[in-house]
Amino acid sequence: MNEPRSSLNPDRLFEASEAVLTAMGQLAGRTTGAVPHLVALAGTPASPKALRGFSYDEVIEATLFLSRLGYLEMSRQR
Numbered sequence: 051m052n053e054p055r056s057s058l059n060p061d062r063l064f065e066a067s068e069a070v071l072t073a074m075g076q077l078a079g080r081t082t083g084a085v086p087h088l089v090a091l092a093g094t095p096a097s098p099k100a101l102r103g104f105s106y107d108e109v110i111e112a113t114l115f116l117s118r119l120g121y122l123e124m125s126r127q128r
Contacts, residue, residue, distance in 0.1 A: 058111050066104050066112035071121070073098035089113055 058066065073088055076098040091097045092109040101109055116122040 058108060062108065063111060063115060066108040067116055069100045069104055070109060070112045070116060072100035074122075076100055 070088055077088075077091075088098075088101065089106070089110050092101055092104070092106045104112075113122060
């Protein structure tokens with residue numbers, strides 16, 4: 051309940067969230083099974099095109115935001 055607020059302005063958070071969802075779709079078409087964690091791919095050559103122009107921190111904020119809304123489920127790998 052006392053989660054820190056996003057440091058992104060609402061418009062940028064919305065844009066980054068759309069990019070994350072688009073990137074998930076791009077990755078789903080290239081992989082079978084679970085989609086890799088986008089935060090791990092952000093800023094690397096394997097990063098989906100949809101994430102270009104977004105910083106690592108913006109991808110994290112958007113991913114966490116979408117997770118809190120129930121749009122993404124974060125797996126807990128060991």
